[in-house]
Amino acid sequence: xxxxxxxxxxxxxxxxxxxxxxxxxxxxxxxxxxxxxxxxxxxxxxxxxxxxxxxxxxxxxxxxxxxxxxxxxxxxxxxxxxxxxxxxxxxxxxxxxxxxxxxxxxxxxxxxxxxxxxxxx
Ligand code: FES
Numbered sequence: 001x002x003x004x005x006x007x008x009x010x011x012x013x014x015x016x017x018x019x020x021x022x023x024x025x026x027x028x029x030x031x032x033x034x035x036x037x038x039x040x041x042x043x044x045x046x047x048x049x050x051x052x053x054x055x056x057x058x059x060x061x062x063x064x065x066x067x068x069x070x071x072x073x074x075x076x077x078x079x080x081x082x083x084x085x086x087x088x089x090x091x092x093x094x095x096x097x098x099x100x101x102x103x104x105x106x107x108x109x110x111x112x113x114x115x116x117x118x119x120x121x
Pocket of ligand 1: 044062064
């Protein structure tokens with residue numbers, strides 16, 4: 001793994017995620033409280049990008065089927081809840097999950113050196 005600059009701290013705000021990459025891995029950086037965090041921009045459900053999902057209270061919602069992940073840990077907190085923003089009933093959730101069990105997303109530890117943010121990736 002190599003320490004790679006992903007953003008300037010001043011480019012990251014608390015109300016939205018910033019798309020970036022390190023060594024070919026696409027990721028989203030966000031500020032949660034006083035902490036900078038990064039999560040893979042690849043939903044573990046179907047591998048689709050999460051960058052356009054809603055970001056609130058440190059959690060990003062995948063815009064495709066509503067799975068939710070903590071940006072700082074990658075922890076899955078809801079799994080396949082909707083289809084392009086429309087809530088799904090229980091049976092439809094099972095169908096839409098396509099047999100995939102709830103899975104955490106990859107997350108990355110962000111370190112700050114001066115004004116710059118880095119990850120090991
Ligand atoms: S691709 Fe993200 S929840 Fe389905």
